[in-house]
Structures are given as structure tokens and as C-alpha cells.
Amino acid sequence: MAPWALGNAQVTSYVLPQLAFGGGWYSALYFTNQNNAATSFTINFFTNTGAPLLAPVGGTSVASTLVNVPANGTALVETPNVGALNQGYAAFVLPAGITGYGILGQIVGRHSGWEALVPFVNVATTTNTIIWDDTSAQTQVALVNASSINTVVAVTALDGLGNTLATSSVPLPANNQIVSTLESLPGLSGLAGQRGSAQFLVNTGNVSVLALRSNGLSFTSIPVASDIPQANPVPFNVMHINAQFAPLDLPAELVNYTIAPTNGGTAYMSTFPEGVTLVGGTVTNQQGQVVTLNFTTLQATPNTWYAALNVVLPDVASGSMTLTITPVSTDPTTGVTLGNVSGLLTVTGTTVAGNIISLSGPIFGTYVEPPAAQQ
Secondary structure, three states: OOOOOOOOOEEEEEEEEEEEEEOOOOEEEEEEOOOOEEEEEEEEOOOOOOEEEOEEEEEEEOOOEEEEEEEEEEEEEOOOOOOEHHHHHHHHEOOEHHHEEEEEEEOOOOOOEEEEEEEEEEEEOOEEEEEEEEEEEEEEEEEEEEOOEEEEEEEEEEEEOOOEEEEEEEEEEEOOEEEEEHHOOOOOHHOOOEEEEEEEEOOOOOEEEEEEEEEOOOOEEOOOOEEEOOOOOOOOOEEEEEEOOOOOOOOOEEEEEEEEEEEHHEEEEOOOOOOOEEEEEEEEEEEOOOOOOEEEEEEEOOOOOOHHHHHOOEEEEEEEEEEEEEEEOOOOOOOOOOOOOEEEEEEEEOOOOOEEEEEEEEEEEEEEEHHHHHH
């Protein structure tokens, strides 16, 4: 991870994974404002159990502090070497245009001693990888779960050839922090005297990782490669579908309908010209550009929706559809995307004769998706 917290168009939540003050230690957080207007935000200090941590800031013990950064200016928040050793982490939300980094320092005698740069880490990270070398030094890690969900960190240590040396499962409750040497984590004692890489992975919640290399006389931070899950973009805008529906043993019938995003792209609606609408569609799977939608709610007006082989449903009661959408090509000149659809459609209703019937079968065909400006 780069030592600067990257700014973007939105606010982003970060942690300083290791904060220490007192007992010969101090910490500092530096911020710069790349905007032409002053901005402010709050830093919260926490113990390793997620409780508020009283930190000495500006001569006062506080669990949080307001940071004011002038336009194009900088700001510094320090927790000096005061009293006994206290450890924890700091959490804050950086407005757009604010970047920075942290410092962790140790005072040796009457001298300033050693300092290490401590990067700000995005709290949304789920996978972190470090390179460690314990042949002549010792690796220390700080793990922070800044989410509200308890998690378990799966640690996998590999040697220089990519072979697995050891694995570990480290429970990390919500808003908690763990500080340890790498070899002291459960099951990793065999890493002493070796070198390689280590991955820290969570399947639920989040984990932010700081790694330090120490030889007993000095220490420095180890770069951490972090992966942040990307929110799936709106898979498409309005899509015009030309498909065939083949329920039961009936012949396939041509069905033309549209699918469009609703609620700001968080759901989808499928509209059939016969007066039937499937709403509440959600993305249940997305692999690259291949998207699967699941519709579970049907709305209908009294109408003849399906008439193949004299099966007439003037009263449609319920329906559902699972549809996989696969783009094939996009015209670079017009921006029109062509693709294929396939899935399963089920519609239940009452026939003219008063019989309740459920029509279920494959629905398949092609679609045309014009660019948003043409929809």
C-alpha cells in the first residue's frame, strides 16, 4: 500500500492500525488539504477492545479530536510520550482531497530514537499481503477489524518458492485490534528464522493490517498490498429483449419485453407489453460482465397474458424469473451493446375456464442495450 491515503471524490474511512504513547513511545498523524477551501474531520481513538481511548492531544486527554485543515494547508495531531504505555488505534473519515500518513516513534534515552512511517489503511480491506524476513529480524503485525461484524482472519504463510509454511485462524471481534509478532500468532511459531510472504484474509467483516520489521535496535514499516472489494456497478441501463418462452410442453412463443434499473440501480423491473411487470429484481451473481438477475414479485393488470394452444391467463397471480445476461459486443461508433439472455420464467394464474395453472419454462433470446443518452 502506498504511504499516502489516496483521496477520491467521496469521503473514505481509514484507520491508523497502531497508535502508541507513553512508556517511551509517541505517535503523530499528518494531514494535507489539496482543496481550495478549509475542511475538518474527527479522529477517534480506541483501545484494542474497541473502547474509547483517552489520548493526550494538545495537553488534554480526549477520546476524539477535531482536525481543522486550512485550504491547501497541513495539520498535525500528536500523542506524545506521556505517562505509562497506552496502545490502540485511530479511526477517521477523510473528506475528498485530504491525504496523509502516520508516524510511530520510540524514544531511546534522551534522544528521539527511531521512527517508522505508519500508513493509513482503508477500513474496507479484506485481503492484505506482506513480505516478511525473520532470518535476521522480527516481523510484528497489527490487525484491526473496524467493522461491526465479528470475523476470523485466515493467515497463510508461504516460503520463497510459494509453498505453504503454516496457516493460522485468528478470531478478531468487531472494532477490535490485535498486536503481535507474526510468529506468535496461533500455528505460526515455525516461521522464526525464515522468510516469505503472508496473506491475511477475511470472508466477513474487514481487516486492516500494519506490518513492522524490527531488529531490536530500530524498526521500519513493511509495505502491505491491500485489496478493497469494489462495489458492482450498475450492470446495464434499459435493455430491450427479444426472447422466446417455452413453458411446459407448449411451443415457444415470442416475448418482447424490457428490463430497466430502479431505485438508483439497486433493483430492476421487467415490463411485458401484455400488462405484466416483474419488479424487485436483484443481482444474485456477477462474474465480470455476465450478470444474473432474480425477479420474485409480479404485478399485473387483468389481461390475456399467454394464449398459446388456447391457454389463456386473464388473471395472473404470481410470477418469478431468473435471467442471465451475457454481453457479446458493443459498437464503438453507436455505443449499442448486443448480447444474449437465458433463464427460467414462471407465471401462475387463472384461466378463462377458472382453472389455476402454472406455466414454467426456459426463456431465451437476445437483447439490445442502447447507450444511456439514447434511452
